[in-house]
Amino acid sequence: MKGNIAIITGASRGLGRNAALHLAAQGVAIIGTYHSNKAEADSLVREITGRGGRAAMLQLDAGDSASFDGFAAALKETLAAFGKERFDYLINNAGIGLYASIAETTEAQFDQLMNIHLKGPFFLTQKLLPLIADGGRIVNVSSGLARFSFPGYAAYAMMKGGVEVMTRYMAKEFGARGIAVNTLAPGAIETDFGGATVRDNPEVNAQIAAVTALGRVGLPDDIGGAIAALLSSGSRWINAQRIEVSGGMCL
Numbered sequence: 001m002k003g004n005i006a007i008i009t010g011a012s013r014g015l016g017r018n019a020a021l022h023l024a025a026q027g028v029a030i031i032g033t034y035h036s037n038k039a040e041a042d043s044l045v046r047e048i049t050g051r052g053g054r055a056a057m058l059q060l061d062a063g064d065s066a067s068f069d070g071f072a073a074a075l076k077e078t079l080a081a082f083g084k085e086r087f088d089y090l091i092n093n094a095g096i097g098l099y100a101s102i103a104e105t106t107e108a109q110f111d112q113l114m115n116i117h118l119k120g121p122f123f124l125t126q127k128l129l130p131l132i133a134d135g136g137r138i139v140n141v142s143s144g145l146a147r148f149s150f151p152g153y154a155a156y157a158m159m160k161g162g163v164e165v166m167t168r169y170m171a172k173e174f175g176a177r178g179i180a181v182n183t184l185a186p187g188a189i190e191t192d193f194g195g196a197t198v199r200d201n202p203e204v205n206a207q208i209a210a211v212t213a214l215g216r217v218g219l220p221d222d223i224g225g226a227i228a229a230l231l232s233s234g235s236r237w238i239n240a241q242r243i244e245v246s247g248g249m250c251l
Contacts, residue, residue, distance in 0.1 A: 001232060002027030005079070005087040007128070009033045009062050009121075010094030012040040014191040015141070018224030019091060020044060024053040026228060031078055031087065033060035033071075033094065054082065062094035063115035068127040075131065086133040089231050092121035092163075093141045097193050099152045110155050117159035122166060135178040137231050140167045142185040142242065148250040160185070164242055171240035180239040184227060187246025189218040213248025222247070 006023050010016040011032025020030045021044075030048055034041035034057055041057035048055035056078050060071050079085060095117055098109055121140055132138070142164050145157040164183045171181040188208045190199035197204050198217055209216050226245040229235060 001228075003029075004089065005029045005031060005082060005084060006089035006091060006231070007031050007033075007075070007087050008091040008093055009060060009124070010035070012037055012044055012057065014193050015186065015189065015220055015223045016091070016093040017044055018220035019093065019227040020048065020055070020224075022221075022224040022228040023089075023231070024048045024051065024055065026232075027053075028089070028231075029054040029082055031055070031075065031082075032057045033062070035059070035061060035094070056081070060094070062120040062124065063112060065115070065119060065123045068124055071124075072127050072131070075128070079131070086131055086136075088133050088136045090125065090128060090132060090136070090138045091141070091227060092125065092139070094120070095141070095193075098156050099197075100155070101152055102154050105155050113155050113159050117156070118162045118166070121163065125170065129174075132177075132179060138167075138170060138174070138179060138181040139227060139230060140164075140170075140181070140183050142167075142183045144185050144187040144244055144246045144249055146185060147244065167242070168240050175239070180236065182230060182238060182240065183242040184223070184230060185242055185244040185246070186223050187212065187218050187244065187249040189220060189223060191220055208249070211250050212246065213251055216247065218245070218247055 006028050008016050008020050011020045012034035020032055024030050045055045045057055058074050061067055140163050142160040145153045146160040167181050167183040188198045205217050
């Protein structure tokens, strides 16, 4: 992994940030994206470079496919600054949460989720295909909610279900270039995602721990470490798979 370059969308916070730190610790150069909080993005770069790694952050609205041409151009310039023409890993991680019943979900909310979680990864990957090295890897982040059902997450989970189907098709179509594509599906994790309910609401946290085989809610390190493991050389023959990282939730 050392000397390789990873593109991580939504790397300035949460699981994307944790994945960036885990990969950087293994010698991977990080080019992450952030939506609007440049201070958080700059903080990640300082943390990685302070530990001897290499990192850069680029602004990207993962739900605005019209901006992807400009992002690809900026990425080419950043790769050149890193002394490379291609990158090795793409982690489609950027996302937002929504808690609303089917009866309450608005069309605008549905479209926003679709643009960020499904249309965005599809067309961003398409746009970046010329820049991915042959033999590279793609990880599409899904959710345990695509397997088990909790009322209030229907629209979000639908998008993640689409991501999992997309992953299999990408693996089939990109295989001729030796590019492996997998889905990583986190369970409930203690982050600020979706209003930080899992992290900050003790009742919700306890409820989730009670239905998890390992008896606790997941932590960011559980996911960042799993992403790094999935991109390691020992996992190179894993392809077109859905890897759930939930501690055994809702078995």
